Amino acid sequence: AQTVTQSQPEMSVQEAETVTLSCTYDTSENNYYLFWYKQPPSRQMILVIRQEAYKQQNATENRFSVNFQKAAKSFSLKISDSQLGDTAMYFCAFRGSRDDKIIFGKGTRLHILP
Amino acid sequence: GAVVSQHPSRVICKSGTSVKIECRSLDFQATTMFWYRQFPKKSLMLMATSNEGSKATYEQGVEKDKFLINHASLTLSTLTVTSAHPEDSSFYICSAIFLAGRTYEQYFGPGTRLTVT
Numbered sequence: 728a729q730t731v732t733q734s735q736p737e738m739s740v741q742e743a744e745t746v747t748l749s750c751t752y753d754t755s756e757n758n759y760y761l762f763w764y765k766q767p768p769s770r771q772m773i774l775v776i777r778q779e780a781y782k783q784q785n786a787t788e789n790r791f792s793v794n795f796q797k798a799a800k801s802f803s804l805k806i807s808d809s810q811l812g813d814t815a816m817y818f819c820a821f822r823g824s825r826d827d828k829i830i831f832g833k834g835t836r837l838h839i840l841p
Numbered sequence: 842g843a844v845v846s847q848h849p850s851r852v853i854c855k856s857g858t859s860v861k862i863e864c865r866s867l868d869f870q871a872t873t874m875f876w877y878r879q880f881p882k883k884s885l886m887l888m889a890t891s892n893e894g895s896k897a898t899y900e901q902g903v904e905k906d907k908f909l910i911n912h913a914s915l916t917l918s919t920l921t922v923t924s925a926h927p928e929d930s931s932f933y934i935c936s937a938i939f940l941a942g943r944t945y946e947q948y949f950g951p952g953t954r955l956t957v958t
Binding site for chain 2: 772818826827828833834836
């Protein structure tokens with residue numbers, strides 16, 4: 728069974744700093760998808776970034792980028808120039824190629840301090 | 842972008858009653874929808890996969906007779922919590938899959954807060 732592990736329950740950084748959220752996963756599949764979702768206080772799930780396992784190039788979306796290490800099964804999220812609006816719960820998630828289910832990690836609560 | 846709605850956004854019901862939560866894909870057809878449960882400050886726990894026109898597939902430990910799922914059309918899935926108890930109080934989130942060619946997206950609803958008194 729696939730598992731997703733986020734080892735940082737909570738983090739705080741100053742506005743404009745860079746922060747990295749860690750995620751590791753376990754799977755026996757070779758083709759899969761990894762995601763980072765943001766859940767602000769409104770509790771609406773927002774897709775931040777996605778990575779297809781077959782792509783070696785790390786995905787980037789503006790201030791958000793990932794460090795995907797397939798051999799190590801690691802998928803960290805880097806937020807550059809953090810903003811107050813980045814304050815939220817961040818979930819790392821996995822979807823295999825055999826079905827469409829998304830499995831979530833336990834989340835990291837990120838506080839951006841003014 | 843595609844939107845998924847949930848109704849109601851919050852509901853309070855008495856113990857022993859049943860409550861229905863609707864999940865709609867507003868501008869696309871979703872053959873597959875998912876239902877998640879989220880406890881306060883916790884992660885999303887997948888409850889079941891809802892497929893249009895067929896029975897839902899429940900995750901291990903989720904009581905199918907307790908959480909009835911109906912996916913009657915390509916835009917609507919419903920979750921009915923039967924004989925609700927206070928321990929069923931939670932935040933329920935649905936998601937819907939959008940497929941177009943090789944494009945795959947999963948969109949989440951805004952969630953429904955259920956409180957059982």
